[in-house]
Amino acid sequence: MFTHFGLSGPAILNLSSYLSRYSKFPVKISIDLLPQPSLGQVEDTLSSCLKQNGSRHLKNALGSLLPQKMSPVIFDIADLDPRKLVSQVTRGDINLLARTLKGLTVTVTGTRLLNEAIITSGGIDTKEINPSTLESKIIRGLYFAGEVIDVDALTGGYNLQIAFSTGYLSGLSASL
Numbered sequence: 001m002f003t004h005f006g007l008s009g010p011a012i013l014n015l016s017s018y019l020s021r022y023s024k025f026p027v028k029i030s031i032d033l034l035p036q037p038s039l040g041q042v043e044d045t046l047s048s049c050l051k052q053n054g055s056r057h058l059k060n061a062l063g064s065l066l067p068q069k070m071s072p073v074i075f076d077i078a079d080l081d082p083r084k085l086v087s088q089v090t091r092g093d094i095n096l097l098a099r100t101l102k103g104l105t106v107t108v109t110g111t112r113l114l115n116e117a118i119i120t121s122g123g124i125d126t127k128e129i130n131p132s133t134l135e136s137k138i139i140r141g142l143y144f145a146g147e148v149i150d151v152d153a154l155t156g157g158y159n160l161q162i163a164f165s166t167g168y169l170s171g172l173s174a175s176l
């Protein structure tokens with residue numbers, strides 16, 4: 001998802017977990033906007049779309065293939081003049097366009113602030129917690145559950161499951 005502040009959506013949320021842990025920002029990521037067809041197939045689709053719109057400008061000819069807001073960005077990144085006549089478009093232009101669609105490179109400068117986070121990485125080291133009871137190995141009678149523990153998972157309900165399961169176990173252990 002492309003938003004006013006940058007990239008979002010499930011894939012980016014999952015990626016942000018790895019990026020904040022293992023990479024230093026800024027990070028360049030490459031997005032394949034058309035993952036199913038091969039580069040050659042994308043070139044063929046672009047060519048046949050252009051053939052049907054011989055006398056038009058490039059930006060109008062590809063209107064049916066690219067979202068309206070996306071096409072100026074793609075032309076800009078590919079360094080192609082959107083006002084170029086289709087009859088002047090070369091095989092090289094088509095290859096450039098296809099490669100841009102298959103590998104849109106963006107620079108990620110960082111993650112959003114903690115108060116906007118969906119999942120937080122970090123927290124109490126699991127080595128300091130008894131896994132059978134979730135009691136602290138350092139302070140007796142102190143039990144941990146959920147986000148405060150240094151465990152996090154990819155999106156898909158796993159983080160809620162962590163919260164539910166650890167909440168159940170630590171609550172049970174504390175009551176014994």
Ligand SMILES: Cc1cc2nc3c(=O)[nH]c(=O)nc-3n(C[C@H](O)[C@H](O)[C@H](O)COP(=O)(O)OP(=O)(O)OC[C@H]3O[C@@H](n4cnc5c(N)ncnc54)[C@H](O)[C@@H]3O)c2cc1C
Nearest residue numbers: 117118119145146147148155156157158159160161163167
């Ligand atoms: C927008 C959003 C969408 C999400 N979607 C998903 C999803 O689809 N799937 C998934 O698995 N996970 C999802 N999560 C993550 C998931 O909600 C959390 O991992 C989970 O709720 C953590 O549970 P928790 O009990 O550890 O913490 P929290 O749910 O944050 O609960 C902590 C509670 O402690 C209270 N509190 C804080 N300080 C104090 C204090 N000093 N005294 C008393 N109370 C205090 C807070 O008010 C809060 O009620 C999402 C999170 C967000 C923000």
